[in-house]
Amino acid sequence: DTGVSQNPRHKITKRGQNVTFRCDPISEHNRLYWYRQTLGQGPEFLTYFQNEAQLEKSRLLSDRFSAERPKGSFSTLEIQRTEQGDSAMYLCASSLAGTAYGYTFGSGTRLTVV
Amino acid sequence: GIQVEQSPPDLILQEGANSTLRCNFSDSVNNLQWFHQNPWGQLINLFYIPSGTKQNGRLSATTVATERYSLLYISSSQTTDSGVYFCAVVTTDYKLSFGAGTTVTVRA
Numbered sequence: 001d002t003g004v005s006q007n008p009r010h011k012i013t014k015r016g017q018n019v020t021f022r023c024d025p026i027s028e029h030n031r032l033y034w035y036r037q038t039l040g041q042g043p044e045f046l047t048y049f050q051n052e053a054q055l056e057k058s059r060l061l062s063d064r065f066s067a068e069r070p071k072g073s074f075s076t077l078e079i080q081r082t083e084q085g086d087s088a089m090y091l092c093a094s095s096l097a098g099t100a101y102g103y104t105f106g107s108g109t110r111l112t113v114v
Numbered sequence: 115g116i117q118v119e120q121s122p123p124d125l126i127l128q129e130g131a132n133s134t135l136r137c138n139f140s141d142s143v144n145n146l147q148w149f150h151q152n153p154w155g156q157l158i159n160l161f162y163i164p165s166g167t168k169q170n171g172r173l174s175a176t177t178v179a180t181e182r183y184s185l186l187y188i189s190s191s192q193t194t195d196s197g198v199y200f201c202a203v204v205t206t207d208y209k210l211s212f213g214a215g216t217t218v219t220v221r222a
Contacts, residue, residue: 031208040215042200042213042215043157043212045210045211056207056209091155099208100208100210103147104159107155110155
């Protein structure tokens with residue numbers, strides 16, 4: 001297993017366009033988390049899944065943000081009608097349910113909205 | 115939610131120097147982790163430390179949960195230690211709440 005994989009690594013998009021990011025977690029991890037990191041700040045939690053169930057989405061920043069994990073494996077995060085304020089690093093992490101030990105982050109997708 | 119404060123925000127070290135990074139948190143926590151974010155954005159877990167002291171090579175960490183703080187020690191710093199160090203407290207359902215980080219620059 002090569003760890004948590006995120007694609008693309010970088011995305012430049014025009015304001016108003018939709019973007020989708022993909023996260024492939026460590027295969028035996030059933031928990032998957034999405035975080036957002038803006039310049040000079042620590043990551044902030046957005047949403048998470050256990051298997052295919054989305055257990056919390058209240059921290060998603062607006063209704064333009066949505067996430068899926070259709071088969072309990074990879075996950076996608078979509079931002080519709082992007083705004084310049086959406087420019088950030090989007091990080092994915094995975095772990096086993098019931099523990100934060102072994103929490104593993106991907107390298108992130110850096111989004112720039114122009 | 116739990117507030118996590120890190121100090122100092124920036125640290126410049128000469129290679130070989132020692133340093134201490136601090137993390138204060140506002141409420142009782144089940145667990146705390148230290149991460150290093152390299153220049154490419156990758157977050158690497160350094161320590162999973164709810165209490166007590168752990169050591170890993172030139173790095174060590176101490177958490178005093180009753181006093182709501184944790185310390186990360188870097189000894190004999192090397193240029194490869196440069197990056198941002200984050201502490202994160204483990205909140206409900208294993209979500210992480212991060213501090214703003216300490217940016218460490220080690221000069222040769």
